[in-house]
Amino acid sequence: MSGIGTSGQAGEGRVKNAILIAGPTASGKSALALDLAERQGGIIVNTDSMQGYSVLDVLTARPGSTDLARAPHHLYGHVHPSVAYSTGAWLRDVTKLIEDGLLAERPVGTFVERPVIFVGGTGLYFRALAEGISDMPGIPTAIRDRWRYELKEQGAERLHRILMREDSAVGMQLRPTDGQRIVRALEVLDASGRSIAEWQAARGRPLIDRSSARFLVIEPDRAELVGRIETRFDRMLDVGALDEVRELLALNLDPDLPAMKAIGVRELQAAMAGQSSFPEAIERAKIATRQYAKRQATWFRHQLGPEWRRLHVAGGAMPAI
Incomplete structure (x- = not known):
């Protein structure tokens, strides 16, 4: 640089x-x-x-x-x-x-x-x-695609067992259900021959x-934040949130991608598919937002110096x- x-x-x-x-x-x-x-x-x-x-x-x-x-x-x-x-x-x-x-x-x-x-x-x-x-090392497309395919076919817990066999130190730090991080560890190991922990230890x-x-x-x-979350999500619905979900779903993306996990996407998708009512979906999205805000606040409180x-x-x- x-x-x-x-x-x-x-x-x-x-x-x-x-x-x-x-x-x-x-x-x-x-x-x-x-x-x-x-x-x-x-x-x-x-x-x-x-x-x-x-x-x-x-x-x-x-x-x-x-x-x-x-x-x-x-x-x-x-x-x-x-x-x-x-x-x-x-x-x-x-x-x-x-x-x-x-x-x-x-x-x-x-x-x-x-x-x-x-x-x-x-x-x-x-x-x-x-x-x-x-x-971190660059990951060839073939390796990236392979492990994402394996995640879809075998599931996170099966890949976690593979990681425990190949790199137990990293495997023990990850939840068996954390597919994204398990795949990341496996693809780095596959592409470089080195544990992701070794790469992470070498700070830039x-x-x-x-x-x-x-x-x-x-x-x-806290109470004011809850009120802001409620009001903001209602406003999101008024200015096109449903249209965004439709546009996102039209891309036919892997549901495990981060963008597909944006708060509101799954909840509104379920309502649009008739799997829940819209009031239920809206309330679930607001609850998810409140939970996310709490996790963020906790992280900032304990991790920032x-x-x-x-x-x-x-x-x-x-x-x-």
């Missing part, structure tokens, strides 16, 4: 003065990022795994056209749902933004580069950004300059930073 060679972005391609904003779904983090971007002339970079997929504009609460016009946004809706997008792929996309100079833009008539604001709810993206990630370097970065995590009031400033938000007010 080459250096940026400018005053604002420095350190062998690392982004200087970055602002990282993490938070659970529906916590208001995107609104905060947009407010900062407008006030400081910033650039926003998506740091959420689901908002990277195309088609799912509404169901992933991706910024709309009005928001996109208010500040530069990158890595939103750029991945086809047929792709199993990974943390490593996201990090490579951020690296390309840096190398192409897209994160070193200057507003017209100024000599100061725009601050780069990374915002989202995917904890592993933030960890990779701030701490680096191992450089951060893409941001940690000493100049600002780390922010939103911790919303002391450098992260906790923003306790209540009353719907924008946090002062």
